[in-house]
Amino acid sequence: xxxxxxGAGGHGKCCYDIAVRMNCFTKIEFVDDSExxxxxxxxxxxxxxxxxxxxxxxxxFVAIGNNxxxxxxxxxxxxxxxxxxxxxxPSAVVSSFAKLGEGIVVFPNAVIEASAVIDxxxxxxxxxxxxxxxxxxxxxxIYGNCIIxxxxxxxxxxxxxxxxxxxxx
Numbered sequence: 001x002x003x004x005x006x007g008a009g010g011h012g013k014c015c016y017d018i019a020v021r022m023n024c025f026t027k028i029e030f031v032d033d034s035e036x037x038x039x040x041x042x043x044x045x046x047x048x049x050x051x052x053x054x055x056x057x058x059x060x061f062v063a064i065g066n067n068x069x070x071x072x073x074x075x076x077x078x079x080x081x082x083x084x085x086x087x088x089x090p091s092a093v094v095s096s097f098a099k100l101g102e103g104i105v106v107f108p109n110a111v112i113e114a115s116a117v118i119d120x121x122x123x124x125x126x127x128x129x130x131x132x133x134x135x136x137x138x139x140x141x142i143y144g145n146c147i148i149x150x151x152x153x154x155x156x157x158x159x160x161x162x163x164x165x166x167x168x169x
Contacts, residue, residue, distance in 0.1 A: 002028075002029075004031060004061075005019070005028065008043050009032070029043075054080050059085045061087060067139040067141055086105070092124075101119040101120035101138065105123050106124045107123075107127075120138045120139070126144045128143070131150040131152075134152045140159070
């Protein structure tokens with residue numbers, strides 16, 4: 001599988017690192033509208049090149065932290081029939097009983113417990129925990145060191161700031 005990462009900024013660098021550690025992609029490249037090099041790699045194109053790159057890349061991942069922009073780009077990728085992949089860091093603990101959408105990233109040392117739901121396009125950053133029976137709706141961003149307690153529902157496009165504990169009251 002060849003992976004195209006859209007976004008070569010800070011989030012893109014981290015997503016690339018996770019994709020490499022997953023050790024399942026034959027080739028990993030970047031497109032970005034402003035960066036020319038990232039992590040010593042030449043960026044192979046811009047967003048306007050996505051359609052022409054489709055023949056070389058079967059999978060794509062949007063590595064942009066802005067929730068609305070991430071959603072818009074995934075909509076474009078869907079129209080082009082790219083396969084949306086999940087990037088799950090090997091150090092993360094993801095229950096086989098959790099339900100994962102498409103196009104999500106789970107950073108190092110994060111935990112997704114049994115019966116948790118992570119919808120499409122979500123970011124679960126390092127050292128965060130999504131407890132059992134919690135739900136993170138589409139295109140939400142959970143920053144590092146957060147705890148999403150059992151039965152909590154994080155709404156679509158929500159940003160949960162670093163170190164936050166979210167509980168039902």
